[in-house]
Amino acid sequence: MTSLKTVEKVAMRDVFGETLLKLSFDDPRVFALDGDLATSTKVDRIAEKNAPKFLQMGIAEQNMMSVAAGLATTGLQPWATTFAAFLSKRSIDQIQVQIAQPNLDVKMVGAYSGLLTGLTGKTHQALEDIAIFRSLANMVVLAPADGVETRKMMEFANNHYGPVYIRLARDPLPVVFSEDYKFELGKAIKVREGKDVTIISTGTQTGRSLEAAEQLAEEGIEAAVLHMPSIKPLDKEAIIKAADETGAIVTSEEHSIYGGLGSAVAEVLVEENPVPMLRVGVKDRNSESGPNEALLQKYEISIDHIAARVKEVLKKK
Amino acid sequence: MSLLLQEKVKMLNRRATETRKLILETIHHAGAGHVGGPLSAVDVLVSLYFEEMNINPEDPRGVDRDRFVLSKGHSAIALYTVLAQRGYFPIDELKTFDEIDSRLQGHPDMKILPGVDMSTGSLGQGISAAVGIALGGKLCKKTFRTYCMIGDGESQEGQVWEAADVASKYQLDNLVVIMDHNKLQQYGWAGTVTERENPAFSPEKRWEAFGWNVISLDGHDIEQIIKGFEEAKQIKGKPTIIISNTIKGKGVSFMENSYSWHARVPNDKELEAAIKEIEMGV
Numbered sequence: 001m002t003s004l005k006t007v008e009k010v011a012m013r014d015v016f017g018e019t020l021l022k023l024s025f026d027d028p029r030v031f032a033l034d035g036d037l038a039t040s041t042k043v044d045r046i047a048e049k050n051a052p053k054f055l056q057m058g059i060a061e062q063n064m065m066s067v068a069a070g071l072a073t074t075g076l077q078p079w080a081t082t083f084a085a086f087l088s089k090r091s092i093d094q095i096q097v098q099i100a101q102p103n104l105d106v107k108m109v110g111a112y113s114g115l116l117t118g119l120t121g122k123t124h125q126a127l128e129d130i131a132i133f134r135s136l137a138n139m140v141v142l143a144p145a146d147g148v149e150t151r152k153m154m155e156f157a158n159n160h161y162g163p164v165y166i167r168l169a170r171d172p173l174p175v176v177f178s179e180d181y182k183f184e185l186g187k188a189i190k191v192r193e194g195k196d197v198t199i200i201s202t203g204t205q206t207g208r209s210l211e212a213a214e215q216l217a218e219e220g221i222e223a224a225v226l227h228m229p230s231i232k233p234l235d236k237e238a239i240i241k242a243a244d245e246t247g248a249i250v251t252s253e254e255h256s257i258y259g260g261l262g263s264a265v266a267e268v269l270v271e272e273n274p275v276p277m278l279r280v281g282v283k284d285r286n287s288e289s290g291p292n293e294a295l296l297q298k299y300e301i302s303i304d305h306i307a308a309r310v311k312e313v314l315k316k317k
Numbered sequence: 318m319s320l321l322l323q324e325k326v327k328m329l330n331r332r333a334t335e336t337r338k339l340i341l342e343t344i345h346h347a348g349a350g351h352v353g354g355p356l357s358a359v360d361v362l363v364s365l366y367f368e369e370m371n372i373n374p375e376d377p378r379g380v381d382r383d384r385f386v387l388s389k390g391h392s393a394i395a396l397y398t399v400l401a402q403r404g405y406f407p408i409d410e411l412k413t414f415d416e417i418d419s420r421l422q423g424h425p426d427m428k429i430l431p432g433v434d435m436s437t438g439s440l441g442q443g444i445s446a447a448v449g450i451a452l453g454g455k456l457c458k459k460t461f462r463t464y465c466m467i468g469d470g471e472s473q474e475g476q477v478w479e480a481a482d483v484a485s486k487y488q489l490d491n492l493v494v495i496m497d498h499n500k501l502q503q504y505g506w507a508g509t510v511t512e513r514e515n516p517a518f519s520p521e522k523r524w525e526a527f528g529w530n531v532i533s534l535d536g537h538d539i540e541q542i543i544k545g546f547e548e549a550k551q552i553k554g555k556p557t558i559i560i561s562n563t564i565k566g567k568g569v570s571f572m573e574n575s576y577s578w579h580a581r582v583p584n585d586k587e588l589e590a591a592i593k594e595i596e597m598g599v
Contacts, residue, residue, distance in 0.1 A: 031456070042546050053488070053511050055452070056399075056486075057483060058479070058483065058486075060476075060479035060482070060483070062441070062442075062475075062476045062479060063445045063476055063479035063480050063482075063483060065445075065477070066442045066443075066445030066446045066448075066449065066480070067445050067446070067448050067449035067452065067480075067483065068449060069435070069446050069449060070386075070445070070446035070447060070448060070449020070450040070451075070452070070453060071449040071452060071453040071456075072449075073384075073427075073435065073446075073449075073450055073453070073521050074380075074449075074450055074454060074456075074457055074459070075380070075453070076456065076457070078449075093442075094439075094442055094445070097436060097438060097439045097442060098435065098436060098437075098438070098442055098446055101428070101436055102426075102427050102435075102436045103428065125321065155484030160523070164441070166396075188501065230353075239362065316517065
């Protein structure tokens with residue numbers, strides 16, 4: 001277990017570029033597919049350092065995903081990368097019919113997921129990708145909390161046969177995990193102990209949830225933080241146990257409150273172990289472009305908002 | 318025509334006749350399915366599976382085999398009847414078409430039916446997958462060839478042209494796409510020259526503009542089809558499109574050139590009349 005003591009920040013996309021470059025050298029099956037966003041997603045690292053493993057597919061996401069399916073049938077392992085917004089919405093039919101249904105070995109990396117996409121606004125934000133991908137059979141859906149976990153997940157995905165979606169963030173984030181961290185599919189990780197309530201978080205929101213827990217501790221509230229890197233398959237047992245141990249749950253995600261981690265956790269709790277629960281996520285409205293901190297505040301997923309939801313749920317205990 | 322070619326053409330024509338009968342019998346038995354598109358596609362499919370492609374039904378996943386993607390997946394029954402006759406599964410299994418637990422799904426499923434190289438059904442996707450297969454072949458330094466059939470109606474999907482662009486950029490001369498140009502679709506466009514004809518005028522010019530080698534032929538003339546495939550093999554540095562000019566509902570006078578037979582099921586009387594015409598050869 002580690003806590004958020006360090007101030008070191010690393011961007012997932014930089015780790016992604018370096019890790020995919022390494023995989024492209026180490027594994028003859030690995031090819032990088034770009035939808036002409038390589039300088040943003042950092043898949044340009046492969047174009048620069050290992051050009052034969054880089055396949056430019058142009059600004060045509062639907063074709064890119066179907067080509068990836070075809071490549072996979074020849075024994076290759078394509079890593080298709082574009083913004084999460086386009087991957088999850090523009091090419092979802094191709095992904096369902098030709099990748100998920102036939103269970104082909106295609107890795108899909110959604111860059112610039114969530115709300116913080118560098119002043120690009122609602123056309124480029126992905127607040128529905130977890131909901132969309134988790135509804136497809138055969139799909140593995142992952143959201144790392146930091147750079148270390150991004151690399152570990154990619155190493156896992158490289159060795160796992162079948163479709164995997166990894167949701168990445170654009171901007172540097174505090175490092176949560178140490179190098180000895182081990183990613184395990186379908187397993188939650190408790191990143192902070194606490195007896196009063198459990199914050200179940202995923203992706204970028206885990207760092208913010210840890211900070212919220214620190215804040216709450218100063219007020220005498222002991223919040224555990226359960227990080228959920230694997231949204232599908234989901235660690236149901238860890239959720240049930242957290243409900244048993246702390247009696248109240250707050251979910252926290254940089255995603256819509258519909259269909260994402262909050263919904264997934266609610267499904268488990270309602271069926272298995274109902275306890276008071278509240279969600280932190282973007283509510284039922286369209287977002288906009290703006291500076292990161294302003295977006296987190298306005299769309300109610302900031303550290304302060306997490307802390308406030310925790311206090312609210314405690315009143316329901 | 319050489320004697321050998323004459324024999325081949327005769328054999329393939331007999332096979333095409335048998336395929337058309339099997340299609341109609343299966344649709345009639347299932348009480349559902351497409352008719353017009355499968356009947357227009359038959360001669361090309363028979364030529365591919367009984368002459369052109371390097372395949373082995375005993376080893377349907379062999380890494381060096383030629384591949385075929387039916388991008389117009391709703392013509393599945395045409396593919397199934399050909400695969401069954403080629404020995405991928407028993408002909409009797411055609412009777413399970415569209416039934417629960419059947420390997421013969423309404424649209425082809427690569428996970429459950431041997432011989433299906435890519436799952437299709439949502440239009441415009443199969444050709445992109447075929448591009449991926451051909452590209453994979455090149456990257457893996459394999460010599461297999463990839464074939465794909467698209468529809469002319471399907472070509473209204475923008476993805477077809479995304480695929481055309483990328484295939485051209487990667488110079489996929491191991492890829493042959495056949496456009497089953499039967500000129501009709503499910504409902505189509507009113508006010509065109511013939512009844513509800515698809516306005517895909519001059520597909521040859523479009524594909525040429527995308528940098529493809531274009532071959533135009535009569536898609537019911539097996540000699541032309543075989544020669545078209547041979548010609549495609551000689552082309553280096555670009556993919557080939559064969560504009561296969563066909564008749565929707567080919568082989569049955571009252572089904573030909575009629576959009577209403579896109580997915581209509583023949584009744585007992587219609588089936589009998591249709592089989593008679595197919596056997597006579599209209």
